[in-house]
Amino acid sequence: MQRTVILASTSRYRRELLTRLHLPFDVHAPDVDETPREGETPRALAERLALEKANAVAARFPDAVVIGSDQVADLAGEALGKPGDHARATAQLRRMRGQTLIFQTAVAVVCQSTGFVQRDIAPVRVVFRDLSDAAIERYLLAEQPYDCAGSAKSESFGIALLDAIDSDDPTALVGLPLIRTCRMLRAAGVDLL
Numbered sequence: 001m002q003r004t005v006i007l008a009s010t011s012r013y014r015r016e017l018l019t020r021l022h023l024p025f026d027v028h029a030p031d032v033d034e035t036p037r038e039g040e041t042p043r044a045l046a047e048r049l050a051l052e053k054a055n056a057v058a059a060r061f062p063d064a065v066v067i068g069s070d071q072v073a074d075l076a077g078e079a080l081g082k083p084g085d086h087a088r089a090t091a092q093l094r095r096m097r098g099q100t101l102i103f104q105t106a107v108a109v110v111c112q113s114t115g116f117v118q119r120d121i122a123p124v125r126v127v128f129r130d131l132s133d134a135a136i137e138r139y140l141l142a143e144q145p146y147d148c149a150g151s152a153k154s155e156s157f158g159i160a161l162l163d164a165i166d167s168d169d170p171t172a173l174v175g176l177p178l179i180r181t182c183r184m185l186r187a188a189g190v191d192l193l
Contacts, residue, residue, distance in 0.1 A: 003111065004064040005190060008057035013148075013155075014069055017176040021192060023185075030056040030068060034081075042074035043104045043121060050106035051119050062112035065188045069176050073150030074102040080150050089140050089151040093161070098130035101150060105172040109184035118184045122177035124167040126154070131161060 005025040007018055015027055030053035036045050047070075054068030073080035075096060083089035103126055108119035131139075139161060145153045152158040154165065154173050169177035182192055 002191060003189065004061065005185070006057055006061055006064045006066045008053040008066050008068040011069075011175055013175040017171050017174055017178060018067070018181075020171075020178065021182065023190070023192060025067075026064075028057045028060070030054075032056050034070075036079055040079075041077065042072040042079040042102070043106075043123070045079055046070045046072040046104040046106035047108075047119060047121055051108040051110075051117075054108040054110040054119075055112075058110040058112040065109060065111045065116070065185065065190055067176075067181060067185075068108045068110070069106060069181075071103055071105045071149045071175050074104050075099060082149055083146050083151045085146055086140060086144075089146055090136060092151040093128075093131065093136045093140070094133070096128045096150065096152075097136070098128060100125060100127045102126075103150065103173055105169075105175065105177050107177055107181050107184065109181070109188050111188055114188075116188045118187060120177070120180045120184070122167065122169040122172035122180055124165060124169075124173045126150075126162060126166075126173065127164040128152075128161055129163050135161075 008030040049070035050068045058066040103124040106121045169179045171178040
């Protein structure tokens with residue numbers, strides 16, 4: 001018997017990525033406080049939130065296999081979250097121009113009734129071009145990436161902001177590292193093929 005798979009997320013980007021697996025799944029909001037803890041590194045924040053999201057939904061659906069994920073843009077050890085509006089996105093992109101960031105994308109898979117818990121992180125190294133204020137403004141008006149960590153969508157027009165991307169899991173930058181997710185789902189007993 002195949003267990004129900006649940007994505008513990010409100011992210012449309014993660015939902016779209018998970019549909020690539022042709023696997024039936026449900027989506028439930030995890031309702032987790034995403035406030036960083038004092039002294040918490042971007043990597044630790046992403047890992048903690050991915051696991052907390054999976055656990056929060058698994059507590060409501062203990063027999064399901066639950067996927068939690070989180071992404072934090074890491075600028076020299078500082079966590080950059082979702083900007084939420086144009087002014088914050090402008091400020092983020094100005095700080096990021098000409099810089100190398102690590103997008104820390106964590107994933108956790110939990111099945112409470114079997115005691116299954118795995119988590120992993122897919123760091124993605126991203127080099128931003130040295131962007132002019134005018135280029136930043138044109139990009140933000142066209143894309144409006146206010147719900148994306150680091151104010152950039154590499155899967156669309158945001159690719160023009162970048163000089164390089166380095167990752168071993170190509171979907172990690174969009175928000176869900178599918179190679180790692182597939183590995184964990186198989187370990188949890190979910191037959192993907």
